[in-house]
Amino acid sequence: MNPLFDYLLKSVLWLCSFYVVYHFLLRKETFCKFNRFFLLTGIFASLIMPLIVVYHTIYTTVSVEDPLPVIATIPAIQAEPTMSFREVIQNTAILLYGVCLAYFIIRTAINLTPILKEIRKHQGNDALIHSRTFSSPFSFGKYIFIPESLSEQERELILAHEYTHTNELHYLDLWVTKAVCILQFFNPIAWLYAKAVQENCEFIADHQTFRNTTLKDEYLQLLIKYSVGHHLNPIALHFSFPLIFKRIKIMKQKQSSKLASLKSLMVVPLAGLIMVGFAQTKIVETKTVVKQQKASQPAASKTKVKPSTTQSESPSQQTDSQKATNQKGNETQQAGQDKKGANSVDEVVVVGYGAPETNDQQTSKRSDEVFTVVEELPKFADGPVQAFLAKNIRYPVEAQKNNIQGRVICQFIVETDGSISSVQVIRSIDPLLDAEACRVLYTMPKWIPGKQRGQIVRVKYTLPITFKLNK
Incomplete structure (x- = not known):
């Protein structure tokens, strides 16, 4: 698989595993700060874990004949520039991915443009910007944007909410999640994950504001007022983020037990499945050297020789370690052990009287001998x-x-x-x-x-x- 697609597939699976656990087990709990930690862990896991390769080691024993009879060597075969249909499809997919990626980056830059213009026009060292451009309050980085039409009471409640976002760096959650959404624009779970992150940040700010203010009813009414009819910039944290009734429910809900956070451990087996599923096989070879021997050649042979005054050589393929051990008249007894192996052309010298007369059954080679x-x-x-x-x-x-x-x-x-x-x-x-x-x-x-x-x-x-x- 193409390395890019391999990375994206792993990244998608990591993100999906965390989202499944959050959506079905943690979403309705009130420990929002723990949920924030869990969601951020999922984001970074989806970015980093695909880069980590896990190996499954297999130990094998390989028998190698020694010595190796290398007879011919050819020049290195160079790779020819070929392209299969599968490779054409992959290259096309990479091109389409790059085009779509560029589109989402440009769209994000367009959404950022009006915010950055307001920041450049802002005069003063404070991070509070009174804006006529935006009708809904929101925070972006350290800056808080509020409409000029707010009353003093509304301004106080909204600032308490937005300061929670800026003080706890919720904008970092939003930006990192946005980057994942751009990389995985094709993955609907990535967009649901981004929505869950932003939603959880609003729960934290709502809970903090609701707990510290004495104007609880007024705060709830303010949430309802800004829940409809306002354009929301997807790159910012809006006070008027939707799901208003769920936000109110979370604020009034009884605090969840700390033991409920243990449900997050359900992500561990899912992560294990991903690691095992993409583990690469690593083969460790243990080489065993085997001496080559001829199956058709016995360890000992017997040759009868007639008396002669000449010295003869036997070209039969026995080992040079075979030596004449005793002579009795015209008979020579030979015994030996094959030490050189099948690569040697052996020679046996017999001294006696008369021309050698070999036993055809012993010296002839079988037709199937290699x-x-x-x-x-x-x-x-x-x-x-x-x-x-x-x-x-x-x-x-x-x-x-x-x-x-x-x-x-x-x-x-x-x-x-x-x-x-x-x-x-x-x-x-x-x-x-x-x-x-x-x-x-x-x-x-x-x-x-x-x-x-x-x-x-x-x-x-x-x-x-x-x-x-x-x-």
């Missing part, structure tokens, strides 16, 4: 194998987008008829690159098979393929 070292290596029939692979390998688009590169080591068998079989990856980088390497190897035309002692044999071939991204 060699790793032969006298004549297999050859790619259609020119250099490097050219074929460079032409036919296609760098996976998904691997390019995720910046995946590295060296994949493949192994296959060149059969006696030149065909390719048993393709496998013995050193993996990523499933995408592994699959592409195996795919192109299976498409290779027939090779010229390898030979050992003049006989066509099956040969194991190892081929590293390097995938490298252009910088």
Whole structure:
């Protein structure tokens, strides 16, 4: 997934989890300051937590043959500039997101313009601005805007309310929430969340004012007076914020128990689900080196020799650690342990009298035996194998987008008829690159098979393929 969309998806889920808990469990409680803390925590979690990557570690054991018979290496396969249909859709979506983002930023700037003009025209060091432009009182930052038509009593009550907003920095809640709404303009929960934040700030200011004033009835009447018929700027905290009856109910409601705040812990399992759901798999490989051995080669063999005055060499593939241990007449007993493995071309020297007469059942090679070292290596029939692979390998688009590169080591068998079989990856980088390497190897035309002692044999071939991204 595109990193931008991945971030936005995680951010949306974090915001939604906090909103669900607030809406269904905390919204009707009267501990508004705790609710403010909870809502702000949700906002910052939606902005920060998507940047934190959680890994799920898997430990695996990988067997690696040693020594590795590297026979051919091709140049690094460079990523070609390709664009899939999926990538076209993603690029289009990013473009549309950018256009919509610009629109909401411009719209917010337009809403700010009249407020900033009033602030620039204001003379004096105080933060109280008597305005003829705005018919409803509100606060923006440290500034309080009130209409000139207010009576002295109304002015006193409204200032008490608005000073609560400025003293407790409620405008920061509003601005941060507005930023989240712009980033998640497509998410209806973000707009509901912003409304909940602003609503809760009004509850705090109402409760503080209602508790400290003796003009309780007058304050309620003032709320009703400014609840209708006034244009509200979405970037400011308005005294006449709607839901007037809910605000009155909260002011008169009995204080909620502190234990009720424990309901906020319900967000923990939701957060855990998000973390686990987006956890990335981290594979830790423990390599086990396995010595290569030939299954068809016994540890000990017996050879009968007729008397002769010549010295002969046996080209059969036994180990050079096999030594003559005793001689009885014309019979030589040989015993040994395979130490060099399947990559060695072995040699046995027998000194005796007469030409060697070998046991065909012991020295002949089975037709299905696979060699790793032969006298004549297999050859790619259609020119250099490097050219074929460079032409036919296609760098996976998904691997390019995720910046995946590295060296994949493949192994296959060149059969006696030149065909390719048993393709496998013995050193993996990523499933995408592994699959592409195996795919192109299976498409290779027939090779010229390898030979050992003049006989066509099956040969194991190892081929590293390097995938490298252009910088």
